[in-house]
Amino acid sequence: MSDQRKPFPFDEFEPKWQQYWDNHQTFRTPNPGDEDFDVSKPKYYILDMFPYPSGAGLHVGHPEGYTATDIIGRYKKMNDHNVLHPMGWDAFGLPAEQYAIKTGQHPRITTEANVDNFRRQLKELGFGYDWTREVNTTDPNYVRWTQWIFLQLYDSYFNEKTQKAAPVSELEAKGWTREQIDDVRLAFIQEAPVNWSPSMGTVLANEEVEEWKNKGETVERRPLRQWMLRITKYAERLINELDDLDWPESIKLLQKNWIGKSTGAEVRFDIQGHEVSVFTTRPDTLFGATYMVLAPEHPLVSEVTTPDQKESVQAYITSCTSKSDLERGDLNKNKSGIPTGATATNPVNGEQIPVWIADYVMMGYGTGAIMAVPAHDSRDFEFATKFELPVIQVVQPDTNDDWQGFTGNGVSVNSGFLDGLKTREAKNKIIAWLEENDKGEAKVNYKLRDWLFSRQRYWGEPFPILWEDGNHKAVPESELPVLQPEMDDFKPTGSPEGPLAKASDWINYSTTAVRETNTMPQWAGSCWYYLRYCDPHNCERFVSEDAEAYWKNVDLYVGGTEHAVLHLLYARFWHKVLNDLGHVSTIEPFQKLVNQGLILGEDGQKMSKSLGNVVNPDDVVKEYGADALRLYEMFMGPLEQVKPWQMKGVEGVARFLAKVWRLAFEQNQEGEWVLSSKLTDDKPTDKELLKVLHETIKKVGDDIEKLSFNTAISQMMICTNAFGKANKLPALLMRDLLKCLNPFAPHITEEIHHKIGEVFPSAKCSKSRILADRAWPSFNEDFLIEDEVEIVVQVNGKLRGKISISPDTSKDEIEALAQQDANVIQHTEGKTIRKIIVVPGRLVNIVAN
RNA sequence: GCGCGGGUGGCGGAAUUGGUAGACGCGCUAGACUAAGGAUCUAGUCCGAGUUAAUCGGGUGCGGGUUCGAUUCCCGCCUCGCGCACCA
Numbered sequence: 001m002s003d004q005r006k007p008f009p010f011d012e013f014e015p016k017w018q019q020y021w022d023n024h025q026t027f028r029t030p031n032p033g034d035e036d037f038d039v040s041k042p043k044y045y046i047l048d049m050f051p052y053p054s055g056a057g058l059h060v061g062h063p064e065g066y067t068a069t070d071i072i073g074r075y076k077k078m079n080d081h082n083v084l085h086p087m088g089w090d091a092f093g094l095p096a097e098q099y100a101i102k103t104g105q106h107p108r109i110t111t112e113a114n115v116d117n118f119r120r121q122l123k124e125l126g127f128g129y130d131w132t133r134e135v136n137t138t139d140p141n142y143v144r145w146t147q148w149i150f151l152q153l154y155d156s157y158f159n160e161k162t163q164k165a166a167p168v169s170e171l172e173a174k175g176w177t178r179e180q181i182d183d184v185r186l187a188f189i190q191e192a193p194v195n196w197s198p199s200m201g202t203v204l205a206n207e208e209v210e211e212w213k214n215k216g217e218t219v220e221r222r223p224l225r226q227w228m229l230r231i232t233k234y235a236e237r238l239i240n241e242l243d244d245l246d247w248p249e250s251i252k253l254l255q256k257n258w259i260g261k262s263t264g265a266e267v268r269f270d271i272q273g274h275e276v277s278v279f280t281t282r283p284d285t286l287f288g289a290t291y292m293v294l295a296p297e298h299p300l301v302s303e304v305t306t307p308d309q310k311e312s313v314q315a316y317i318t319s320c321t322s323k324s325d326l327e328r329g330d331l332n333k334n335k336s337g338i339p340t341g342a343t344a345t346n347p348v349n350g351e352q353i354p355v356w357i358a359d360y361v362m363m364g365y366g367t368g369a370i371m372a373v374p375a376h377d378s379r380d381f382e383f384a385t386k387f388e389l390p391v392i393q394v395v396q397p398d399t400n401d402d403w404q405g406f407t408g409n410g411v412s413v414n415s416g417f418l419d420g421l422k423t424r425e426a427k428n429k430i431i432a433w434l435e436e437n438d439k440g441e442a443k444v445n446y447k448l449r450d451w452l453f454s455r456q457r458y459w460g461e462p463f464p465i466l467w468e469d470g471n472h473k474a475v476p477e478s479e480l481p482v483l484q485p486e487m488d489d490f491k492p493t494g495s496p497e498g499p500l501a502k503a504s505d506w507i508n509y510s511t512t513a514v515r516e517t518n519t520m521p522q523w524a525g526s527c528w529y530y531l532r533y534c535d536p537h538n539c540e541r542f543v544s545e546d547a548e549a550y551w552k553n554v555d556l557y558v559g560g561t562e563h564a565v566l567h568l569l570y571a572r573f574w575h576k577v578l579n580d581l582g583h584v585s586t587i588e589p590f591q592k593l594v595n596q597g598l599i600l601g602e603d604g605q606k607m608s609k610s611l612g613n614v615v616n617p618d619d620v621v622k623e624y625g626a627d628a629l630r631l632y633e634m635f636m637g638p639l640e641q642v643k644p645w646q647m648k649g650v651e652g653v654a655r656f657l658a659k660v661w662r663l664a665f666e667q668n669q670e671g672e673w674v675l676s677s678k679l680t681d682d683k684p685t686d687k688e689l690l691k692v693l694h695e696t697i698k699k700v701g702d703d704i705e706k707l708s709f710n711t712a713i714s715q716m717m718i719c720t721n722a723f724g725k726a727n728k729l730p731a732l733l734m735r736d737l738l739k740c741l742n743p744f745a746p747h748i749t750e751e752i753h754h755k756i757g758e759v760f761p762s763a764k765c766s767k768s769r770i771l772a773d774r775a776w777p778s779f780n781e782d783f784l785i786e787d788e789v790e791i792v793v794q795v796n797g798k799l800r801g802k803i804s805i806s807p808d809t810s811k812d813e814i815e816a817l818a819q820q821d822a823n824v825i826q827h828t829e830g831k832t833i834r835k836i837i838v839v840p841g842r843l844v845n846i847v848a849n
Numbered sequence: 850g851c852g853c854g855g856g857u858g859g860c861g862g863a864a865u866u867g868g869u870a871g872a873c874g875c876g877c878u879a880g881a882c883u884a885a886g887g888a889u890c891u892a893g894u895c896c897g898a899g900u901u902a903a904u905c906g907g908g909u910g911c912g913g914g915u916u917c918g919a920u921u922c923c924c925g926c927c928u929c930g931c932g933c934a935c936c937a
Contacts, residue, residue: 007888250853250932257852260936280937293937335935358935365936372937378850379935447936561931635874637862642930646861652874662889711863714873721873792869797918799869823904837917843868847917 007658008665009673010625013751018123020750026772027077027128029084031535032546037082044081045551046073047530047590049559049567050088050135052522053114054095058121059607060615060633060645065558065596067630067744068639068709070127072556074743075704077128078776084551086533087122088135089115093522094200097459100490107459107490111138121617125626126746128772133536137525138459142532144481145542146524147464149574150187151474152581154465157184158233165580178471186230186577187453189472193297194452196222201492202456205521205566206449224496227454227463227518231573235259235446238572246592248640251564258565260447265431267371267440269344271304271355276344279366279445282376283434284426287415288394289371290384292344292355293337295363296320304355306341313338313357320359335360335383346371347439348430349416358383366445374405381405395423451570453521456498458490460519468513482515526567527574530554530589548584557590564595594707597642599633604644615645627745628654634709634744653713657748659720660741663734664752676729681760684730690783692722693733697779700740709744716741731760736777746772792843793818795827811838818844 021027030037046069051062073085089111096107096114115136122129135142156165168181182188195204199218203226209219231238239259242252264281269292278292294301296317305313316338337358344355360379361370374384374391381404384391393403395410409423417433418426434440454463464475464482475482485506490499500517501507507514528542535547553575568590575589600606601613608614620629631653637643665673684690696719703712719737723729735753742749753771786807791814793801801821805814815836818824824846831848838844 253853254932257933260933262936264937278937282937360935360937362936370937377937379937382935445936564932635861641855641862643861646875648875649861652861656874658889710861711873714863717873790869794869794918797868797916802869835917837868839868843918845868845917 007654008625008661008748010627010657010747014124014126014626014747017747017750018126020770021126021128021772022123022131025132026770027073027083027085027130028132029082029130032550041080041082043084043551043555044073044076045084045554046076046556047085047533047554047558048087049557049563050090050526050529051118052090052093052095053111053118055099055110055114057114057117058617060617060620060629061560061596061599061607063125063617063629064599064633064639065560066122066125066127067633068594068596068707069556069558070630071634071704071709071743072707074128074746074772075701075776077772078739078743078774080775084133084533085129086133086135086536087127087129087131088133088529088533089118089137090522090526090529091115091136091138092460092525094457094459097457097490100459104488104490106486108138124621125617125630128746133533135529135532135536137529140481140483141537141539142525143461143483145532146461146520146528147475147480147482148477148542149528149578150461150520150524151464151477152583153229153574153577154185154187154474156186156577156581157181158186158230163237165577167581182472186233188228188230189225190228190450191223191225192228193221193223194226195219196224196496198494201494202498203452203454203496205452208521226452229451229453229573231451231570232446232448234573234576235261235448236444237576238448238569241572241576241587245588245590247590248593248595251561251568251593251595254564255569258448258569262445264443264445265427265434265440266367266443267347267434269347269369269371271300271342271344274300274304276300276369277367277440278369278371279443280371280373282373282423282427283430283440284412284415284418284421284423285373285376285394286346286348286371286430287412287418288373288375288392289346289351289353290374290390290392291353291372293358293361293370293372293383294340294355295361295368296357296359297363298357298368300369301340301357304340304342309339309341313340316357335379335386337383337387347434347437354389356387364449365447375403376405376407378405378407394418451573453524454518455521456492456496456517457519458484458487458499460521461524462500462519463516465516466509466513467516472516484519523567523570527571528578530557530571531578531584542583553586553588554590554592556592556594558594558596560598561595568593595640597638597640599636600642600644602645602647607645615647620650624650624654625657625747627657627748631657631713631745635713637710639707639709656713656717656720657745659724660737660745661748661752663720663723663729663737664756675756675759678727678729679731679734679756679760680728682728682730684733686726686728686730687783689722689726689729689733692719693736694779694783695719696740697736697777698784701776701779704743713744716744731756739771739774739777742771789841791818791841793821793824794843794845795824796847796849797845798827800824800827807841811840814838814844818846 048066048069069085073083077083091111096110099110100107155168157168157171159166165186168185171181195206195209197204197212197217197219203224204212204219213219239256239261242255262281264279265283266277266279267283267286269276269278335358337356340355340357342355343352346353372380374380374389375393376395392414394413394415395406396413397403397406397408397410412418412421412426418429421429431442462482462484464480465472466475484500485503487503489502492499493501497517498519507517509515531543534551535543538544571589575584576587578584579587601611603613605611605613617629628650632650635653636649664676664679666676668674696715699715700712734756738749738753750771788804789807791803791805792799793803801823803817803821805817815838828846828848833846833848835847836844
């Protein structure tokens with residue numbers, strides 16, 4: 001596209017203004033203690049989910065959320081807030097490491113190149129970040145504090161009484177042994193079946209398994225000694241403390257479901273001398289338990305199985321382990337199982353019930369064993385039906401429902417001392433009975449499991465841990481950060497030690513101690529980056545007390561739903577630990593959360609290389625300019641909605657920007673842009689123009705607060721169209737429109753403002769020279785008052801006429817005027833008027849028949 | 850299966866203490882300017898009837914209800930998207 005064809009010269013002024021903001025540090029935010037810090041201004045901390053700097057660069061999804069936060073950040077700045085709006089890089093991660101394995105190039109090199117590219121792209125979009133606060137999770141000065149926080153976890157335990165983390169030194173003082181303390185640390189070693197990926201040579205968190213499997217990696221269960229974080233201790237608080245957060249209810253629900261709290265009881269059964277606990281949410285149905293099921297992996301299976309069943313049980317277990325999770329769960333509609341030959345004693349009535357094993361019972365939830373009540377549990381019912389096991393009714397539904405397979409609440413029957421009690425009461429009574437008789441107790445169960453925190457990779461934070469005499473201990477704080485050794489060979493070892501095990505010099509810490517060779521998962525750095533932004537260059541603390549006390553937590557956090565559970569849950573967990581230990585002053589990191597909706601390809605499909613529907617932001621910027629891209633992404637529709645890309649839509653907003661441009665400039669004979677002859681330095685008097693401008697000021701401000709950017713833009717289009725129709729346009733009015741538009745399209749507005757300010761004193765800035773530093777315009781209600789309002793006249797709810805009246809016309813007058821309308825008369829003729837409803841300023845409805 | 854969120858013109862979407870449905874933009878149609886227009890400007894554009902008008906009828910997934918009045922509230926259903934998924 002040649003320069004003459006460009007509707008306005010964005011390619012000239014966009015880089016110019018980006019340079020200006022950079023050189024003048026327009027968006028640098030002073031911290032408490034800085035010379036230019038103004039304590040009287042309220043703070044506003046607005047945060048984007050920082051990107052993983054992939055080799056592919058930004059996709060159009062990034063600028064969606066980033067533009068939204070930039071608009072709000074700029075708007076708050078214009079409204080005299082201290083705005084903290086930083087950006088950084090979640091730069092540890094597998095792609096860089098996989099690339100290193102392939103090419104031998106150090107992941108740091110790849111990462112740096114990718115970061116440079118991302119930074120360039122973001123700057124070319126004109127985002128007002130405080131680049132002096134840029135953080136990078138792989139930076140040694142950042143790793144240091146990630147490791148320091150890990151050591152906080154390592155050196156803490158969860159105090160059940162206070163429901164808070166506390167230093168293990170408290171326990172030492174009480175004389176606890178090392179083993180006892182190691183058993184309660186928030187960061188601890190556990191040997192347990194984990195998800196080991198042979199193809200990647202690392203373990204994975206439960207939460208990550210699906211994602212990597214979908215990418216073609218192999219994952220198997222394997223018992224290994226691994227570092228775990230005791231997030232389960234915070235399950236209750238992670239649920240309860242969601243209450244005061246301004247988050248979408250759906251995201252809160254997602255987190256609650258993930259934590260998966262269920263209340264019920266643990267009941268102890270006896271299998272021929274072996275005690276087996278089961279968890280149930282329906283202890284009131286205990287009398288209806290007609291069999292028991294152990295998970296195939298349950299440790300007691302081999303002990304309780306009778307000799308004649310040994311062979312078939314063994315065969316069944318083998319068949320289960322060969323099944324994938326998908327076969328076992330998703331696709332397996334047909335229940336399978338086999339009797340162990342053993343019987344269990346129902347504690348409540350002494351009945352002997354058969355003990356089966358079946359893979360519909362999971363070892364990972366509850367106790368890995370269940371009491372089966374086929375009458376009132378659909379899965380048990382299905383199983384019992386298939387294997388012809390007895391079904392005993394113990395709940396009578398309140399409704400007319402069939403009791404078979406009825407899982408709702410009702411009244412207990414066939415249940416001895418529970419008979420006649422409502423489900424709720426029956427639960428309480430049986431729990432009291434279990435506790436009295438030492439056969440069980442009330443119990444709360446969570447789906448959430450402890451967080452598997454170690455990985456066998458090179459490109460991650462090494463654990464600041466030493467091993468000596470078979471025991472682990474912390475690396476002294478003064479020695480942080482513990483950085484990875486320089487290596488040429490990044491390949492996984494295929495063993496659970498990871499590639500760091502190959503650096504023999506590095507491993508040997510002293511003659512008696514060796515280093516831990518595991519590294520942390522990528523989540524570690526993103527768990528606390530929002531805190532580091534508050535004080536990114538601090539070498540003494542992860543964040544200074546002053547900075548933390550001032551910035552507190554994030555006021556608005558914007559990012560994709562893909563982090564609705566994991567990242568947000570992990571970060572909340574770390575934040576609570578830091579709060580418990582007195583390092584931060586808030587209990588939650590992110591006060592308000594907004595998820596931007598996915599941008600689909602033009603074909604309505606998710607953007608992907610294979611579909612060829614990916615839109616590259618660089619191309620859009622080149623063709624239409626950064627302002628147009630920003631504006632389009634905000635104009636597409638509501639921020640939180642999923643919406644398809646339309647290149648024609650980009651053209652539309654570019655056309656709008658061109659209209660704004662032409663309000664101020666016109667082309668002369670030579671094709672140069674010169675100031676428009678319509679602009680005047682006069683005091684604005686045109687009532688229509690003042691009205692539309694002030695409506696715009698009001699609506700745009702309100703809409704930004706509501707994050708309704710699309711409607712704000714449409715209002716500015718209305719205003720621009722009105723300005724365009726005027727014969728004369730006072731520069732002062734133009735300036736206020738530019739202020740409104742500035743957060744959305746910062747380059748073009750600065751450019752126009754700068755140019756008209758040189759000629760028209762009225763549009764000039766008094767203090768600073770640029771819009772970004774100016775105050776948001778205030779609107780004047782007086783300009784919004786209408787001389788005449790249009791009132792709709794309906795007859796029986798149907799539109800029959802419109803009348804124009806002064807807004808202070810009385811009800812009676814309105815009624816009278818309405819009935820004078822010719823068309824209204826026609827529709828009421830021959831009818832009796834029953835009622836007239838007058839909605840002031842809106843409508844009249846005449847009810848007649 | 851369970852949970853959550855949606856369904857409004859040819860398209861993206863506006864509008865809710867219940868009060869003119871379709872703002873704004875795209876696309877389309879006609880016209881102006883022009884050597885030309887993929888630039889710009891003007892007019893029109895929910896569907897149907899009506900002479901381009903006035904006007905009339907229908908219309909916010911479907912069916913019912915409440916109301917003077919329902920995209921908005923209530924009941925039942927259909928459908929699309931997302932999440933979880935044998936969680937005892």
